[in-house]
Amino acid sequence: MIPVALVILLTAFLTVTQLRNELRIRQALGIPSPQLQEFGYRLQRSEASRRTLEQEVAVLRERVAVMRWRSVEGQEDVLALNAEVERLRAQAGLTSVEGPGVVVEMRDSPRALLPGEDPNNVLVHYTDLQAVVNELWAAGAEAVAINGERFTVGSSIQCVGATILVNRRRVTPPLRIEAIGQPETLDSYLRRSDGQIAYLRAFDFPVSMTRSARLLVPPYRGPIPVASVRIGQ
Structure with a gap:
């Protein structure tokens, strides 16, 4: 019987202690017991919400890190694409380029005409200019300009009467051809005995050739017709 009595006595003591503590809290805060229970419930919910928010913040931080990484990767792709575009523009002659090469100057012949001789015999013709440019390409020239006009795949050399047109722009002697490439190779190719x-x-036409360590060739400024060209699939 003594152990049972002790258990009853201990239970009663704990109950009284709990009631007294609750009474003290209610008296100190002036809050009824049901409201105190509600506050406890709200506190639990707030704690749960806090943990949820912390998890969401962690997820958002991870997403931000991924987006930053993709942004950097995207910038690298853009830089690589821009570099490729500039390379293609340079190959197409749409940008100014510089490098070593040779300069060729051609002038009309200063000799006097013979009686009844055709004046065209002492003039540099567009065919002469075209032949020299073709030889430069064959020798490995990477960029060519004629009197400041960039010569590309889409360029043309024409003759209207005694007038020479390059990219539909008039050029007159002295005709200055600047070609970027290996100076020694270009020079030796142009000096061939059958060139x-x-x-x-x-035929007494003054032609000079000089090697240059640095030439600046301007970009192509003429029209680029694309009436029939389509991007292939």
């Missing part, structure tokens, strides 16, 4: 320059010199 166009040897032919012009044989």
Whole structure:
């Protein structure tokens, strides 16, 4: 019987203590017991909400980190694409380029005409200019300009009467051809005994050639017709 009595006594003591503590809290805060229970419930919910928000913040931070990484990766792709565009523009002659090369100057012949001779015999013609440019391409020239006009795949050299047109712009002697490439290779190719320059010199046309460590060739400024061109699939 003694152990049972002790249990009853201990239970009663704990109950009284709990009631007294609750009474003290209610008296100190002036809050009824049901409201105190409600506050406890709200506190639990707030704690749960806080944990949920912390989890959401962690997820958002991870997303931000991924977006930053993708942004950096995207910027690298854009930079690479821009570099490729500039490379293609340079190859198409749409940007100014510089480098070593050779300069060729051609002038009309200063010799006097013979009686009844055709005046065209002492003039540099567009065919002479075209022949020298073709030889430069064959020798490995990477960029060519004629009197400041960039010569590209879409360029043309024409003749209207005694007037030479490059990219539909008038050019007059002295005709200055600037070509970027290996100076030694370009120079030696142009000096061939069966080349166009040897032919012009044989008929008293002044032609000079010089090597240059640095030439600046301007971009192509003419029209680019694309009436029939389509991007392939």
